[in-house]
Amino acid sequence: MVKSILWGLLIPFFGTAAGAACVFFLKKELKGGIQRALTGFAAGVMVAASIWSLILPAIDQAESWGRWAFLPAFIGFWLGVLFLLLLDHVIPHLHRSVGQADQPEGPRSRLDRTVMLVLAVTLHNVPEGMAVGVVYAGLLAGSGGIAAGGALALALGIAIQNFPEGAIISMPLFAEGKSRGKSFLLGVLSGAVEPVFGALTVLLASLVVPAMPYLLSFAAGAMLYVVVEELIPEMSAGKHSNIGVLSFAVGFSLMMALDAALG
Numbered sequence: 001m002v003k004s005i006l007w008g009l010l011i012p013f014f015g016t017a018a019g020a021a022c023v024f025f026l027k028k029e030l031k032g033g034i035q036r037a038l039t040g041f042a043a044g045v046m047v048a049a050s051i052w053s054l055i056l057p058a059i060d061q062a063e064s065w066g067r068w069a070f071l072p073a074f075i076g077f078w079l080g081v082l083f084l085l086l087l088d089h090v091i092p093h094l095h096r097s098v099g100q101a102d103q104p105e106g107p108r109s110r111l112d113r114t115v116m117l118v119l120a121v122t123l124h125n126v127p128e129g130m131a132v133g134v135v136y137a138g139l140l141a142g143s144g145g146i147a148a149g150g151a152l153a154l155a156l157g158i159a160i161q162n163f164p165e166g167a168i169i170s171m172p173l174f175a176e177g178k179s180r181g182k183s184f185l186l187g188v189l190s191g192a193v194e195p196v197f198g199a200l201t202v203l204l205a206s207l208v209v210p211a212m213p214y215l216l217s218f219a220a221g222a223m224l225y226v227v228v229e230e231l232i233p234e235m236s237a238g239k240h241s242n243i244g245v246l247s248f249a250v251g252f253s254l255m256m257a258l259d260a261a262l263g
Contacts, residue, residue, distance in 0.1 A: 001140065004148065005140065005202060008132060008155045009129075009132060009202070011155040011156060011158075011159045012129070012132060012159045012195070013159075013162075013192065013194050015159030015161070015163045015191070016163070016166040016187065016188060016191025017166065017187075017188045018163055018166065019162060019163035019165060019166025019167040019169075019170070020167065020169060020170040020183075020184045020186075020187025020190075020191075021166075021184060022166070022170065023167075023170040023171055023174045023184050023187070024180055024184065026167075026171065033243050035168065036238070036241065036243050036244040036247070037243050037244065037246075037247040038163075038167060038247070039231050039244060039247075040231075040243065040245060041160075041161070041164060041247040041248065042161035042162075043161075043227045043232060043235060044248035044251025044252035044255065045157050045160050045161035045251040045254065045255045046157075046158075046223045046224070046226065046231070047224065047248075048157065048251070048253075048259070049131075049154055049158060049161075050219075050227075051220075053131075053135065053150060053153060053154040053259055054131060054217060054219055055073055055077070055216070055217055055220045057216055058072060058073040058076065058213040058214075058217040058220070059073045059213070061138075061212055061213045061216075072213035072214050072217065073213055073214075073217040073220075074217070075214060076213060076214035076215065076217030076218040076221065077224075079214070079218050079221065080127065080217065080218040080222035080225065083127075083218070083221075083222055084124075084221075084222045084226065084229070085225065087123055088229065118169065118189070121169055121190045122193055124226050125190060125193050126193055126197050127222030128158050128194055128219070129193055129194030129196065129197035130198065130201050130215070130218075131154065131223065132151075132158060132198045133199065133201025133202050134215045134219060135150070135151045135154050135216070136201075136202050137201055137204070137205040137208045137209060138208075138209060138216075141206075141209045149261075150259060153258045153261075154259070156258055157258060157259070160254070160255070161251065162191055162194075165191075166187045166190070166191060169183075169186065169190055170183040170184055170186065170187035173186055235248065
């Protein structure tokens with residue numbers, strides 16, 4: 001059990017690292033269509049994971065509330081949304097940071113935008129790490145409604161959406177003049193918070209389990225906030241926005257199939 005939990009916590013991090021490694025194989029810039037496709041795919045995976053792996057299990061675990069079984073999920077969802085809304089007052093919007101990559105900038109503004117881009121993605125990875133940690137904490141405690149396959153499906157789904165996220169960080173950094181190695185390292189570091197916060201959540205399992213419906217839906221609210229605020233505008237920007245929409249559908253259906261097959 002411990003080994004499977006460890007691998008489950010690390011899988012999303014490996015997804016980020018694999019995406020960041022694209023900097024060693026691709027040219028300096030991601031073409032607009034490719035970036036929209038990657039962003040749309042990530043958005044689709046996150047939406048499906050939020051529904052099947054987080055919100056529905058949260059409602060199932062509150063079945064003793066009867067007709068009010070939706071209430072913990074409702075409260076947790078809004079707490080997650082408001083938490084990310086608070087973060088957006090502290091850090092820049094990811095789609096703004098990435099979308100301004102081709103504008104003329106001085107050395108100081110490029111440095112500021114680089115730091116803020118990495119910070120934005122890093123902080124937005126926190127709820128994803130917590131989501132995996134909450135599910136594995138529930139699995140460890142034998143909480144109803146959570147199966148090993150479902151936990152693995154969530155970890156794989158987040159890893160899949162982390163792949164384009166890693167590329168979206170490392171490629172613009174390389175385009176700005178940083179070395180491939182440093183761009184890769186910064187991309188990898190942005191995802192390092194996920195296993196850390198996931199492990200902390202598992203270690204606090206005795207405290208987490210009673211609040212499981214709230215925490216699952218909290219993670220879902222935070223993830224969906226990122227999708228609507230950051231990823232959808234990015235995947236819809238410019239011409240041929242249908243690329244992003246189709247990629248969203250592919251990501252959504254893939255994560256739905258993973259959860260159904262493994263859960």
